[in-house]
Amino acid sequence: LIIKHRLVYKPMFDSTDNVISSQHGRQCYYFSISSLTWSESRDECRQKEGDLVQIDSREEEKMNSEWDMFWIGLTDSEKEGTWLWVDGSPLNESLTFWIHGEPDNRAWYNPDGEDCVMMGKRAGAPDLKCWFDESCKYTRRSICEKPA
Numbered sequence: 001l002i003i004k005h006r007l008v009y010k011p012m013f014d015s016t017d018n019v020i021s022s023q024h025g026r027q028c029y030y031f032s033i034s035s036l037t038w039s040e041s042r043d044e045c046r047q048k049e050g051d052l053v054q055i056d057s058r059e060e061e062k063m064n065s066e067w068d069m070f071w072i073g074l075t076d077s078e079k080e081g082t083w084l085w086v087d088g089s090p091l092n093e094s095l096t097f098w099i100h101g102e103p104d105n106r107a108w109y110n111p112d113g114e115d116c117v118m119m120g121k122r123a124g125a126p127d128l129k130c131w132f133d134e135s136c137k138y139t140r141r142s143i144c145e146k147p148a
């Protein structure tokens, strides 16, 4: 299981369901442990009547950044460099958590560039900066949310 450290999480499914759920504020989060592309991850979230997580506060970032590495609901696939959340709202530039040097749209490595956002790897960093853009075709776990 990927749950550790935080008592606030209340698992509502066991590991056989591939999904772990927790509640924080009025949002309900599903930490999917299936490794999927960004679009597949989003489909999975929507099947559960939610969507990929949108980070609306430092608190939400802090909570979710303690996890390993996950897709979040942020993409610039429509227009390069214009970051939109899955509900169509623009990224608030005063509330971003990019790792230094990201996003870099590394086209030399991924011919299509990098248009989807993952968070993690630097879990626990005091500045919470753990976002990076990545090829949407990579397969990773994801975080879904829906109103509790």
Ligand SMILES: [Ca+2]
Residues within 6 Å of the ligand: 076, 080, 081, 105, 113, 114, 115, 116, 133
């Ligand atoms: Ca991009």
Ligand SMILES: [Ca+2]
Residues within 6 Å of the ligand: 102, 103, 104, 105, 106, 114, 132, 133, 134
């Ligand atoms: Ca990148």
